[in-house]
Each structure stands twice: as structure tokens, then as C-alpha cells.
Amino acid sequence: MLDIKFIRENLELVEMAAAKKHIAVDLKRLIKLDDERREITQRLEEKRAEQNKVSEQIPSASAEEKQSLIASMQEVKTAVQADEEALRPVMEEWRTLMLQVPQIPDMTVPEGESDEDNEEVRTWGEQTTFDFEPKDHIELMTALKMVDFERGTKVHGFRGYYLLGDGARLTWAIWNYANQFFMEKGFTPMIPPTIVRKENFYGTGHLPNEAEDLYETQDGDSLTGTSEVSAMGYYRDEILDKAQLPTTFLAFSPCYRREAGSHGKDTKGLIRVHEFYKLEQVVLCEASHEESVRWHEQITANSEEFMQSLGIPYHVVVNCGGDLGQGQVKKYDIEAWVPKEGKYRETHSSSYFHDFQTRRFNIRYKDEDGTVRYAHSLNNTAIAAPRILVSLLENFQQADGSIAIPAPLVPFFGKDRIELPTR
RNA sequence: GGAGGGUUGGCUGAGUGGUCGAAAGCGCUUCACUGCUAACGAAGUAUGGGUUUAUAGCCCAUCAAGGGUUCGAAUCCCUUACCCUCCGCCA
Numbered sequence: 291m292l293d294i295k296f297i298r299e300n301l302e303l304v305e306m307a308a309a310k311k312h313i314a315v316d317l318k319r320l321i322k323l324d325d326e327r328r329e330i331t332q333r334l335e336e337k338r339a340e341q342n343k344v345s346e347q348i349p350s351a352s353a354e355e356k357q358s359l360i361a362s363m364q365e366v367k368t369a370v371q372a373d374e375e376a377l378r379p380v381m382e383e384w385r386t387l388m389l390q391v392p393q394i395p396d397m398t399v400p401e402g403e404s405d406e407d408n409e410e411v412r413t414w415g416e417q418t419t420f421d422f423e424p425k426d427h428i429e430l431m432t433a434l435k436m437v438d439f440e441r442g443t444k445v446h447g448f449r450g451y452y453l454l455g456d457g458a459r460l461t462w463a464i465w466n467y468a469n470q471f472f473m474e475k476g477f478t479p480m481i482p483p484t485i486v487r488k489e490n491f492y493g494t495g496h497l498p499n500e501a502e503d504l505y506e507t508q509d510g511d512s513l514t515g516t517s518e519v520s521a522m523g524y525y526r527d528e529i530l531d532k533a534q535l536p537t538t539f540l541a542f543s544p545c546y547r548r549e550a551g552s553h554g555k556d557t558k559g560l561i562r563v564h565e566f567y568k569l570e571q572v573v574l575c576e577a578s579h580e581e582s583v584r585w586h587e588q589i590t591a592n593s594e595e596f597m598q599s600l601g602i603p604y605h606v607v608v609n610c611g612g613d614l615g616q617g618q619v620k621k622y623d624i625e626a627w628v629p630k631e632g633k634y635r636e637t638h639s640s641s642y643f644h645d646f647q648t649r650r651f652n653i654r655y656k657d658e659d660g661t662v663r664y665a666h667s668l669n670n671t672a673i674a675a676p677r678i679l680v681s682l683l684e685n686f687q688q689a690d691g692s693i694a695i696p697a698p699l700v701p702f703f704g705k706d707r708i709e710l711p712t713r
Numbered sequence: 714g715g716a717g718g719g720u721u722g723g724c725u726g727a728g729u730g731g732u733c734g735a736a737a738g739c740g741c742u743u744c745a746c747u748g749c750u751a752a753c754g755a756a757g758u759a760u761g762g763g764u765u766u767a768u769a770g771c772c773c774a775u776c777a778a779g780g781g782u783u784c785g786a787a788u789c790c791c792u793u794a795c796c797c798u799c800c801g802c803c804a
Contacts (some may be wrong), residue, residue, distance in 0.1 A: 335763070335773045345785050349731045356784095363784035487794095522758085529760085563717085654760095661768085662760080 291649040292391050294324055306530075307394040309567035310611035315390040317683035321457045323384045330380065334373040341366055346549070390496050393646040395611055395622040402610025408623065409610070414594065415603030418629050422689040428559045428610060429681045430687055431457055435711055436679075449563045453676060456708045461567070462693075464682075465542070468552040468569050468673040471596055477540035477571060482520035484543050485511050489524040493651040495643075516540035518669045522647055529662060530655040536575040536585065540672060543568065560676045563633060571674035574653065577663045582619070582642045588632040589670040590622050590640040593624070594675065594680035597637075600696045602681050603627035606633050617646035626681035637678055640670035 297304050297424050301317060308315050341363060348359050348524070431437040436457025442450035453461055473479060485507060490499035496504070498517065505513040511534035514520055521541040530537075545568050549555075556562035575581045590606070597604050602701045609621040621641035645664035654662050686694045693708040700706045 331773085332763070338774085339772055341785075346732050348784070360784040365782065367783095659768090 291388060291646060292393065293649070294388065296607075297321075297391060298324065302393060304391060307392050308397055308616075310399070310401065310405050311392045311614055311616070312612040313390070313616060315391045315392070317386065317391070320384070321382055323387065327377070327384055328596040330373055330377045330582055334370065334377065337366055337373065341370065352641065362602050367566040369712035370664070377444070378444045379637055386498075389492065390616075392619045393643060395614055395618070399606070399614065399620055400608060400610045403612040405613045405623075407610040408482070408607040408613055410624070411606050411608050413603075415601070415627070416596060417627050418428040418685045420629070420687075420689075424493040424629050424684065424687060425691070426559070430691070430693065431560075431679070431692055433710065434693070434708055436460070436708070439558075448566070451560065451563060451676070455711055457485050457676075457679070460679065460682075460699075460703060460708070463557055463699050464673060464675050464678060464706075465567070465569065468596065469540070469542075471599070472540045472569065472571065472592065472672050475538075475592055477538045480517075480521060480524075482514075482517050482541050482543055483522070484514045484517070484520065485545065486514055486523060487511055488518050488555045490514075490519045490526075490651075494519050494522055494647055495527065495615060495650070499577045499616060503548050505546045505548055513545045513546035515545050516568060516669075517545070518572055520667075521570065522651055522653075522667060525574065525653045526651045528653060530574075530653070530665065532576065532655050532657055535655055535665060536573055536581075537572075539572040541570045541572055543570075545674075560680055561659045564674070566674060566676060568674040571666040571670045571672050572669075574648070575668070576655065576657075576663045577645060577666050579644070582644060582666045583666065585666075585668050586620065586622075589668060590624070590638075593638045593640065593670055593672060594625055597624065597626065599698050600682065601697075602678075602685055604637070604681075617643045619644050626678070627685060631685045635681065637671065637674060637681065638671035640668075642666065642668040660709045 292304070297317070299322065301321065301483060305317055307682075308317070340430060344359055344363055344366075348356055348363075353360055396560050402408065425433075428439070429439075432439070434457075436453065438452040438454055439450070442452050444450075445452075469479060488497060488510065489535065491500075491504065494516070503515060507513070518541070520543070521539050524539075525537075544565055546565050549562060549564060552562065568637060571592065574583050575585050592603070596608065604624050604626045607623050607625060609618075609623060614621055618641040623636045624638035624640070626637045627633075628635045644666055647667045648664040652664050653667075655665050656662055682696075683693055686692060686696065691710070695703050695706050695708065
């Protein structure tokens, strides 16, 4: 959500932002509606002032005066009601349009339509080479009895899976390692709800435009596709002390995504599934662009450091305008090397929003001088599983079909190699 | 799932149709006082919007949220959310 005053004063900038993000929003219409809103509101407030003034006189007026005052106020009331009626449809459309207005992307965001146009900013590690024919994660995991896709689809349906044996154990090891790693960085661990009210999705910016991707309950709530939604909702409608900032959560939750519109993509394996688990870095910081940028680089670096500790080759891309979410100012994706596919696949997504989300959530803080400001918000994946298994297993596979476990995971996993179980 | 009772400012809590944006107390801020601290005393202490050079005034809104009744609603009615008590069910 942008401030309507800002939109009015920077209309060209907002138009450019929408164009860069390839988002269609009728800003002319919004301004026209806002003119109407202001005009009606002003009229309405004058009448209400009149009502309030006379209402103060009525109790002390004589019986005769009282009658005439009440009679005149009946007319004012009718006029007030007429204005209220007129305002209602204006506000409804005004709100709808306001929810469509995108956040202004940063100057450094490249032009482009889709993820095809994202630009590589750096790479880490060598693209893994093998002196044997490597297998993909599906073959590897199936052979090592780490996963069962057939029974997954039998029980869940399309994109269903079971993690089994070392597949489940390795996933737990990754969570536990990630927990330790990020807690050492000062993040507060959080296990948030995943069945949440719709307003939280409006808050993060997932609604109104991503409704198709949400699972709904029969009570009108939705399942979160990322713990960002419930972690951000935590401080909704609150005014924090500045001393509470920055607030950094490491939120762990299952994530539910309908993947509507991507039925043909990644139909096999663990890249794209309807439910998975993710540890997410969520940050609220003070309202300064510099702070936002500093934290953005920091939470990106955190995840890179984590990937480096695992030894997984990756690169970082800066997302182009067309691949940015409505509320995002700038976004980096970390993409891990997947040898069998011969390309990098997204494992992390790191973005900042300025006050786009906190305006919608009404999350503010009190500055030293008493000024109340909207905080800034950011988030980045810490680690998503089982997706991370794809690159992890494919990169560390051995000629004999076993998997070498990266050293930092060994204490959590309990052994340094995955081999075919004897039973 | 059934029955009943609640939701008021940072907190406790008064207020059942009219000078109520809201008593009182606590907390907090400032001032005064005191050798220092405490106590006592004085003043102040919400958020959003409009107007404005203005963090001065003035105006509008907000007593869980939304709608309604009324000239007028914290107060009456309806709906929703949440909290509490009892019964039922339950990991």
C-alpha cells in the first residue's frame, strides 16, 4: 500500500513503477475517485460539525427551541445520509484500486518481463562435474529409499510425496542445522500459525492478486504459502518502541501452495510441491532506505553463508521489474546448481518492501522524538525443504550411488554418507 | 456443538440516550520543592484524517469490528471476531 498523498504527488513515478513491474492499474481513475472522496468527505464533515454544534445546544434549549432545532437537524441528517450513500461506492472502488498500486521498484532493478530477464550478480562455487553419469534427485532418492512418489500421489494426489528413512532424517538434520545457524545470528525462532485470516494476505501483498494460489478453509481462512504471512501479522495494529527494532524472526512452518497456473511445470520430483517446509528470515527495521538496504544485503548474505557452509554451488540473481511482486522494492533470488538439469534453480528469495506491507498491517513504531512511523519489512528464505534436497543430493552424489553428507550436517544427521539401507 | 457473561485510553476501571474523547486511580513526561533519593504539589500525557508556514489553533472520525435506530449512541438493536464460565467432545 502506498500513501494516497504520495501517489498524488508522484503520479508519474507510480506510473513508471507499474510499467516496470508490468502491472496494470488505472491510476487516472484512482485520482478521479480520490478527488470525489475528498470533495464528499469535506462536505460531510462540515455537516457533521453542524450536527455536533447543534446537538450541544439541544439539551439546554427550551421546549419550543428544542422542537425547531430537532426539525432542522432532521434535514441535516437527510443530507448527511445522502453524502454517506454517495461516498460508499467511491470508497469501495477507491480501496480496490489502492490495493492494486505497486510499490516503487529500486533504480537498480533491471528492466524485464519474467525470470528469464533476471540478471546474475555473482556466483559461488564450481558447477559440479562428475567422472560418471550423474543421476537426478528422483533416481537417487528412490534408489536410496529416501522418498516415495508413487504412494505420495496415491495418498495426496498430483505432486504428492513421502519422505522416508534418510530422506526424512536428512530433512530434520537440515532444519536443525539451519535453526542453530540462524539463531547464532540473533534471530528469534518462531513457529507461527498456518491457518490464518485473509487480512494477513492483504497485509503481505499476496492478496488480492494471488488468490488462486491459496488453499482455503470452509471458514474463509487460508493456509499460508510462507510463514512470512503469519510472522508479519504478529505485530499487526501495534506501535512498537524503537528499541524493539530491528526485530528478526526465524519462522518455521509448513507451506501450502496450490501452484495454480503451473500445472505443466516441474511435474516430477521435489522442485515444485503443494506442501513443503521452510525456515524464513523475517525482519522489521526502522523506516530508512539505508536500513532496508543494509538488512536486505545482510539476510541475503546469511543465506549465502549457509549455502556455502553446505558447499552447494549457487548464483545470485537480481530480479527484473516484471518478476517482482507488487509490494517488493527489490529482490534477489539465490539459485542452487542442479547438475542433472544443468542449470541453477531458485532456492531462496530475498526481498524488501519499505513500508508497503507495514502500511497494510498498520505496524508502526515510535521514534526518539515521539514521531510514529511505519516500520520497514524484509524477508528471505533461510532454507526450504525438501526443495534443497534436489541440489544437495545431486551435487554430492558419488559414483556408487551413495551421497556424501556435507560436514556441518554430519553432527545433526549422525553419519557422513547415505547408502542403500539394508532393509 | 449447547447455555450464559464480557470487550472502554499504556494499565486498572467508572460511565445504560445529550456540553463524554470519555471520571478516578496507576504508570509515564515536564516543572516546582529538597543536601541527595523518596513522598507531597503543579501541568501535561491516544490515533488517523482535513485546514494551515506550523509538532499553534480549528474541524471530522475513533469506547472490539461492521451495519441499524435516533435530531443526537460508549450507552439501544442486529451481525461478526475475540475473551471468560459451565456442559459436551477431544490429541
